[in-house]
Amino acid sequence: MSGNKAVAYIEPGVVEVQTIAYPDLELHDGPGVDPRNVGRKCRHGAILKVLATNICGSDQHMVRGRTTAPADLVLGHEITGEVIETGPDVEFVNEGDVVSVPFNIACGRCRNCKERKTHICLNVNPARPGSAYGYVDMGGWVGGQAEYVMVPYADFNLLRFPDREQALDKLLDLAMLADIFPTGYHGCVSAGVGPGSSVYIAGAGPVGLAAAHSAQLLGAAVVIVGDLNEKRLAQARSFGCETVDLTRGSPQDQIEDLLGEPEVDAAVDAVGFEAKGHGKDSDEAPATVLNSLMEVARAGGALGIPGLYVTEDPRGVDADAQTGSLKLRLGLGWAKAHSFTTGQCPVMKYNRELSMAILNGRAQIAKAVNAQVLPLEDAPHGYAEFDKGASTKYVLDPHGAFDRFSTAL
Known part of the structure; x- marks a missing residue:
């Protein structure tokens, strides 16, 4: 594949849908990428077809110009997807798996990861402990408000749902597990x-x-x-x-x-x-x-x-x-x-248990946050409405994964 539609920050108050490179198992130079991360090989990574990716208040801080985020930074750290390719070092994640991606990027190897402090991994961001997709000063890992995204350390990071059809039926709730x-x-x-x-x-x-x-x-x-x-x-x-x-x-x-x-x-x-x-x-x-x-x-x-x-x-x-x-x-x-x-939430500390609460009907998180689905190309509208104070959690749908629910939504 040659292209990949993605939502990028342009300047304060402006985002746009661009066509960026289709991901591979390497971190390339680009907006916000730490030079020390350029060329980083990710044989342990996976490429996902993004099924749901959410607009977050943390994204909105960048879009308002309240950070040092550079122009053309691809946004999006709340990702739920389907695995379509795995690197040669991936053992336990398979093509076709439906997965939730913790917004924290963690190696699973450093002292902090071994202590379940995956929000302050020592190996994924040369500038400071901790990293996230599509976020300023977080190492430059490309964001997931896109059609496709690469996830490093897939065996460690990805939360696999055991029943694919059940996961797709609960997709709107499960989309909240990333963050x-x-x-x-x-x-x-x-x-x-x-x-x-x-x-x-x-x-x-x-x-x-x-x-x-x-x-x-x-x-x-x-x-x-x-x-x-x-x-x-x-x-x-x-x-x-x-x-x-x-x-x-x-x-x-x-x-x-x-x-x-x-x-x-x-x-x-x-x-x-x-x-x-x-x-x-x-x-x-x-x-x-x-x-x-x-x-x-x-x-x-x-x-x-x-x-x-x-x-x-x-x-x-x-x-x-x-x-x-x-x-x-x-x-x-x-x-x-x-x-x-204080600090980022160590998502992996909680996401499996919360997924069980969703899958077994104990949690109705999408209803609580008033989740509403938009096609990826409507992301600028979602950002504008959220900035006005809409009481809505906007979920972007790059591939029509929510079409089966169109009458309900």
């Missing part, structure tokens, strides 16, 4: 969510909604979701969450109205560095969420922080924000003996 379902779940686990707990989740975007559904699976008694966007709050209420309207101000009083006290057992930041202040028409204030979580989390509680924070934000509100330096009330967190968990 947002494990990420939301990780935020809740990190925050100590368990049976009978009260949980406050800041942010009702797709990751926040995934965290809310995860908290329910973990047995939380009350799940409260806060946001400035009423449509997203309505989506949270649609599957049984309580909500806090942050246009009315900080969340403590509203939480007290719901619980009889202003604090919760566990708190999750599903917003990240583009946070706005509380109140109607509030301006950007990057530390707002973290500081408010320290206020509402009980003494001895924990904060799960799956929301993205960056080391470089060229459009940050001030010089500190541009280097990821936030004005945190660390003294408050210290006084309340809070624990904090």
Whole structure:
């Protein structure tokens, strides 16, 4: 094959569908590729026909110009696909397998991978620990918002679904396993969510909604979701969450109205560095969420922080924000003996168990995040609507894998 349609970042606010090279088992030079990774052979890799690939809030940060992403970077780190070719060193993945691809790229060989810290693999990104497909400063692995993509270390990275037809029937839910379902779940686990707990989740975007559904699976008694966007709050209420309207101000009083006290057992930041202040028409204030979580989390509680924070934000509100330096009330967190968990979610720690919850009808994650399917060529529309605050998780369909569900969708 000679071509491969893919979604590329062009400039702030602009993405377009381009034709790029069909993948092979080597990392070639291109936008964002670390020079030390150019020419890297991937005999251990596989080429996938992409069945589903999602638009993520992390992609949106790049598209808004809030990172140092270069022009023509192919986007997309949420990938579900069918294996169509394997490298000579692949033993356990076969052509025809339907698989989920963790957004973390991991070698399976380094110290961190062996400790299940696949989000900070030491061997796939020469610049720093950790890597991902189609993301700035992550080594330059080509993104999966495309018709075809190459996945390195296939035996280690790919989650195979045992029943192909069952997987295709559940494809919309399984598409959430590459990132947002494990990420939301990780935020809740990190925050100590368990049976009978009260949980406050800041942010009702797709990751926040995934965290809310995860908290329910973990047995939380009350799940409260806060946001400035009423449509997203309505989506949270649609599957049984309580909500806090942050246009009315900080969340403590509203939480007290719901619980009889202003604090919760566990708190999750599903917003990240583009946070706005509380109140109607509030301006950007990057530390707002973290500081408010320290206020509402009980003494001895924990904060799960799956929301993205960056080391470089060229459009940050001030010089500190541009280097990821936030004005945190660390003294408050210290006084309340809070624990904090940050960083990418180690997807492989959770994705098999969550896939079983989906396949056995225990999780309806696509419904929770209001997943909607678009053809690949409509990706620019999906990005534009998501940027406007749509309460939707957009799933791109490069090959018509969802055509069988067209009447339902």
